[in-house]
Amino acid sequence: MRLPTSARxxxxxAERLRIAALLAxxxxxxxxxxxxxxxxxxxxxxxxxxxIGLDTPNFDAYxxxxxxREFLLSFWLTLYISLVSTILSTVLAVAAALLLxxxxxxxxxxxxxxxxxxxxxxxVGAVGILYLISQSGLLARAAANLGMIDRPAxxxxxxxxxxxxxxxxxxxxxxxxxxxxxxxxxxxxxxEDYESVAKSLGAKRWQxxxxxxxxLLAPGVASASFIVFAFTFGAFEIPWLLGRTYPSxxxxxxxxxxxxxxxxxxxxxxxxxxxxxLLSALAIVGxxxxxxxxxxx
Amino acid sequence: xxxxxxxxxxxxxEGKPDPSVDHIDLEIESGKLTALLGPSGCGxxxxxxxxxxxxxxxxxxxxxxxxxxxSIAPERRGAVMVFQNYLLFPYMTIRENVSFxxxxxxxxxxxxxxxxxxxxxxxxxxxxxxxMPKQLSGGQQQRVALARALIVQPKVLLLDEPxxxxxxxxxxxxxxxxxxxxxxxxxxxIFVTHDQEEAAVLSDKIALIxxxxxxxxxxxxxxxxxxxxxxxxxxxxxxxFIPGAYDGSVIxxxxxxxxxxxxxxxxxAGVLTIRPEAVEIGGEGANxxxxxxxxxxxxxxxxxxxxxxxxxxxxxxxxxxxxSQIADGDSISLRFDxxxxxxxxxxxxxxxxxxxxxxxxxxxxxxxxxxx
Ligand SMILES: Nc1ncnc2c1ncn2[C@@H]1O[C@H](COP(=O)(O)OP(=O)(O)OP(=O)(O)O)[C@@H](O)[C@H]1O
Ligand SMILES: [Mg+2]
Numbered sequence: 001m002r003l004p005t006s007a008r009x010x011x012x013x014a015e016r017l018r019i020a021a022l023l024a025x026x027x028x029x030x031x032x033x034x035x036x037x038x039x040x041x042x043x044x045x046x047x048x049x050x051x052i053g054l055d056t057p058n059f060d061a062y063x064x065x066x067x068x069r070e071f072l073l074s075f076w077l078t079l080y081i082s083l084v085s086t087i088l089s090t091v092l093a094v095a096a097a098l099l100l101x102x103x104x105x106x107x108x109x110x111x112x113x114x115x116x117x118x119x120x121x122x123x124v125g126a127v128g129i130l131y132l133i134s135q136s137g138l139l140a141r142a143a144a145n146l147g148m149i150d151r152p153a154x155x156x157x158x159x160x161x162x163x164x165x166x167x168x169x170x171x172x173x174x175x176x177x178x179x180x181x182x183x184x185x186x187x188x189x190x191x192e193d194y195e196s197v198a199k200s201l202g203a204k205r206w207q208x209x210x211x212x213x214x215x216l217l218a219p220g221v222a223s224a225s226f227i228v229f230a231f232t233f234g235a236f237e238i239p240w241l242l243g244r245t246y247p248s249x250x251x252x253x254x255x256x257x258x259x260x261x262x263x264x265x266x267x268x269x270x271x272x273x274x275x276x277x278l279l280s281a282l283a284i285v286g287x288x289x290x291x292x293x294x295x296x297x
Numbered sequence: 298x299x300x301x302x303x304x305x306x307x308x309x310x311e312g313k314p315d316p317s318v319d320h321i322d323l324e325i326e327s328g329k330l331t332a333l334l335g336p337s338g339c340g341x342x343x344x345x346x347x348x349x350x351x352x353x354x355x356x357x358x359x360x361x362x363x364x365x366x367x368s369i370a371p372e373r374r375g376a377v378m379v380f381q382n383y384l385l386f387p388y389m390t391i392r393e394n395v396s397f398x399x400x401x402x403x404x405x406x407x408x409x410x411x412x413x414x415x416x417x418x419x420x421x422x423x424x425x426x427x428x429m430p431k432q433l434s435g436g437q438q439q440r441v442a443l444a445r446a447l448i449v450q451p452k453v454l455l456l457d458e459p460x461x462x463x464x465x466x467x468x469x470x471x472x473x474x475x476x477x478x479x480x481x482x483x484x485x486x487i488f489v490t491h492d493q494e495e496a497a498v499l500s501d502k503i504a505l506i507x508x509x510x511x512x513x514x515x516x517x518x519x520x521x522x523x524x525x526x527x528x529x530x531x532x533x534x535x536x537x538f539i540p541g542a543y544d545g546s547v548i549x550x551x552x553x554x555x556x557x558x559x560x561x562x563x564x565x566a567g568v569l570t571i572r573p574e575a576v577e578i579g580g581e582g583a584n585x586x587x588x589x590x591x592x593x594x595x596x597x598x599x600x601x602x603x604x605x606x607x608x609x610x611x612x613x614x615x616x617x618x619x620x621s622q623i624a625d626g627d628s629i630s631l632r633f634d635x636x637x638x639x640x641x642x643x644x645x646x647x648x649x650x651x652x653x654x655x656x657x658x659x660x661x662x663x664x665x666x667x668x669x
Contacts, residue, residue, distance in 0.1 A: 193384055196351045199371040200378045201398035202449055211397070215388050 038277065045270035061267035071272065073247035081164050081239070081249060082232040085171035090225045092172065093179035094217060100180075101187045117177040122170070126241045129170045134159040159242050166242040167249075171232050179224045186220045187213075223291040230283035234276050250276055299361050299375070299452040299485050301325040301348065306357035308343050317343045319509035320357065325502075327362075328483040330476070332496035335506035336532075341489040342381075344506070345455045348487065349378040361452060372401070375452035379459060383442040385430035391417075391441055392426035398449035416444040420474065436467040440474070447482065454479075456488035460495060472499055493520070493533050505529060521572070525561060527644050530570055536612045537576070543567035543640050552607040555584050555633055560640035567640045571633050576613035578602065578623070580632025590627045595620050604631060 043049070046057035065071040132138050140155030149155060159166040194216060198208040239249030248256070250272060258269035302325070308318040318340040325331050333341045346352035348359055350371030358365050366374055377398075385394050392413050393400075399409045417423050420440040430438055439459060446454060459475065460468045476499060479486050490496050496503045497517035505512040505520070513525050524530035527538055541550035545564045548557045555569060577585075588606040600617045603610055611631060623629065 193380060193382075194386065196346075196349075196371075196378070197380060197384045197386075198397070198401075200349050200351065200376070201445065202372045202401040203397075204370075204372055204401070207401050211400075212386065215386075 041270045041273055041277075045267055045274050047267050061271040065268050065271050065275075068268075070247060071250075071253065074250050074253045075275070077164065077247050078233060078239075078250040081167055081171070082229050085168050085175065085232050086225050086229045088168065088172050089175040089179055089228055090221060093176045093224075094183050094221060096176060096180045097183035097187055098213075100184055115177075115181070117174070118181070120174075122174055122235070123237050123241070125174050126170045126238045129166060129173065130159060130242060133166060133169070160244045162244065164239070164243060164249075167239050170238050170242060171228075175228045175232075179221060179228065182224045183217055183221050186217055190216050219290050223287045226283045226287035226290065230280040230287070233283070234280050298327040298483065300327040300363075301453055301485060301487070302358075302360040302363070303344075303348075304358045304360070306344065306347060306359060307355050308340070308347060308352065309355045315509065316355070317509050318347070318354075321506070321509075321511045323504055323511060323514060325485065325487060327485050329501040330479050330486045330488070330499060332500035332503045333487060333489045333506060334491065334493060334496040334503050334532075336491055339506045340509040341491075341506060342457055345378060345457050345487065345489060348453065349376050349455055350374045351378070376455055377446040377449060377451035377453075378455040378457060379442050379446045381458040381461060383430075383435075383438045383462075385438055385441055385445070387430055389430075390426065391422075391428050391430065391433070394430065394441055395426075395445045395448055397445060402449070412448055413444075416448045417441075419447070419478065420444045436463055436471065439463065439471060443475075443478075447478070447484075451484060454484045454486040456486065458489050458491070460490070461492075468495075475499065497521070505532065507532070523559070523561065523639060524570075524641065527568055527570070527641055530639075530641065534572070535570055536573060537569075537571050538641075539569040539609055540643055541567055541569055548638075548640055552609055553586050555638060556635045557638040557640050558635055559638065562640060562642045566643040568643050569633075570639050570641055571637050573601065573612040573614040574599075575634060575637035576611060577632040577634065578604075578613050578615050578619060579629060580634075581630050582632065584635055584638075585630050585632040588629060588631050590623055590625050590629060592625055593620060593623070604629065606631065 043057070045061050047054050047060055048057040130137065134140065135153050135155045135157060137152075137155075137159075140149075140152035143149050143155055144152045158169070194212050195208045198212045199205075203211060234251055236249075236251040236255060240252050240255075243249055243252065247253075254269050254272035254276065257265045257272065260266075260269075301323075303321050303323040306318060306321045306323075307316050309316045321344065333344060335341055343352065347354050350366070350369065354367060359367050361375070385391075386397070389397070395413045395416055396409045399412065404412075413426065414423070417425065420443055422437060422440050422444070425433065425437070425441075430441070433441065439462070443456075443459070456475070460471050463471060472495070475486075475488070488499065490499075497520070500517065502514060502516055503520060504514045507528065512529055513520070519525075520529060520533045524533060524535065527535075530538070539550045539552065541548040543549075543557070543560060543562065543564050543566070545560075546556060546558060547554050548567055548569050550569060557569065560567065586606050588604040588611065591603045591605050591610070593603065594601045595617060597617065599614050600620045602613045602615065602619075602623070604613060605611075613631065
């Protein structure tokens with residue numbers, strides 16, 4: 001225990017080196033795959049591909065997609081889906097967490113319920129939603145059988161619809177538990193004493209919520225929301241399954257351009273992928289900022 | 298100025314067989330400082346939460362100035378509670394914390410600013426408005442919590458163990474501050490403590506609660522000079538309890554007869570009690586008994602001796618200089634001044650209280666000095 005300072009120092013340095021050495025293979029793999037992929041994608045989007053003689057990078061692909069109506073429609077659609085899904089999920093998750101805290105006795109049951117949902121893959125959820133709400137789905141048939149509509153096909157289009165309701169529903173279904181678990185954990189760990197203080201000092205219920213509960217929840221929940229935004233902006237499978245073909249969500253469009261027979265559209269596909277990466281990165285920056293503040297307080 | 302009345306106040310929690318607060322009746326006078334005293338888990342915080350409106354009583358009533366307030370929401374009761382762990386809002390500056398109650402009431406910005414300044418002066422923390430709670434020491438945070446409560450001019454101030462998280466020096470300072478503020482502002486104040494000395498120093502009256510039940514309510518002297526039961530006497534540092542037969546003026550015990558004019562019972566089976574500092578070491582004549590020193594502790598400001606008298610252990614506190622004159626094993630005489638003796642009723646079996654004249658406090662003296 002009583003080593004001289006220098007010995008102790010070198011011991012911790014040695015320990016750090018050992019940990020670094022142990023982690024090195026994993027880190028190398030991640031860097032290679034992730035950064036490697038990102039960099040090669042970036043170069044490709046800049047029309048830089050010396051192997052086939054393209055050795056002067058340019059922004060042609062970017063100017064091309066920015067003047068492409070389909071890309072712009074797709075971009076706004078994706079932004080709309082992500083924002084609406086994120087906001088809806090956040091609001092519902094906070095409301096759910098508050099209700100669940102009030103019904104504290106069922107806490108364990110609730111946690112199981114939340115976690116169960118978290119383990120179901122997005123794709124499975126999407127298929128489930130498809131079975132449920134498409135015009136040939138369960139709800140449509142049930143409504144037809146009950147005589148509410150004449151034929152299942154008269155059921156409102158919630159899948160492949162202009163408002164992307166099916167996609168948003170799937171995301172909300174999947175992300176409410178994710179944000180909810182975090183919100184509930186914060187509520188339970190902070191306890192109700194701050195709210196008691198507020199009430200004792202004269203705050204009405206909504207004032208206590210607005211000035212105490214919400215600020216205590218905000219940093220943690222906002223971090224989770226940023227993750228949800230980044231995820232929904234870059235996710236491919238749900239809009240591919242439940243979305244319209246025109247305009248399609250950005251990741252779908254990017255993938256389709258990439259797999260186009262015309263190899264010349266690859267730089268455009270890569271440029272789109274870079275746009276997605278950039279927006280997701282911005283969301284992650286927001287997340288780290290907030291979570292750092294959250295940890296400090 | 299508000300007086301607070303608790304009538305048969307009771308709180309039962311689901312899954313707990315005994316009520317946490319059990320039919321408490323209490324009449325707290327307007328403008329006074331009252332202590333709720335009792336060991337951990339006896340229901341002090343629960344009682345305060347019910348008065349503040351943060352917890353609904355299972356049964357019973359709470360009245361402010363004769364009017365029942367149990368169905369009034371906490372924010373409209375005018376009873377403000379200060380919690381043991383301060384609970385300053387961590388994301389707000391000191392100014393925002395202190396002004397919270399005013400903001401909820403829609404008080405104007407300029408008035409708020411001025412009152413926050415005055416309040417921080419009052420608790421002796423001027424100029425800290427723009428700090429964050431984390432940047433303050435425990436004692437400073439406690440003052441801010443106090444300022445945050447006082448700024449709304451509560452009818453009733455509820456302080457839950459306001460001093461228990463502070464070190465000894467700060468605690469004295471805060472005691473002073475609370476005493477002074479309460480004297481100036483004359484707010485009816487109830488404060489919780491599990492420290493009998495703190496209760497005695499600070500309060501006009503002490504309500505002693507054991508196992509959710511009110512044991513006694515009265516000024517501090519009563520607890521030290523005329524405790525109502527062995528259990529109460531013991532809670533207030535009583536250690537010498539000798540059972541005997543009392544005839545109204547003399548108590549006959551296994552170690553002799555003592556004249557005892559002061560008592561809580563008329564006659565019958567009684568218990569002689571005398572505070573350690575009232576036992577005269579070396580005193581002779583009437584009301585004295587011979588004994589042998591078992592062990593002693595030197596505590597700087599005083600010395601504490603454990604003395605065996607005919608198989609009964611008596612504890613005596615004396616001038617620390619006696620330590621050089623008296624050795625363990627010495628035979629000495631002890632005198633119980635008749636006016637210092639207090640005769641109590643013998644506890645009945647059901648109370649679960651033993652006299653334990655040879656264990657309890659006595660045992661600790663022996664173990665500290667380590668030479669029995
Ligand atoms: N919300 C609750 N649910 C169940 N039991 C509770 C609850 N709050 C308090 N109790 C129980 O009620 C009893 C009294 O608790 P209380 O907090 O009032 O004690 P206290 O006198 O303030 O103790 P301390 O000095 O440790 O703060 C305890 O046995 C406690 O376990
Ligand atoms: Mg308590």
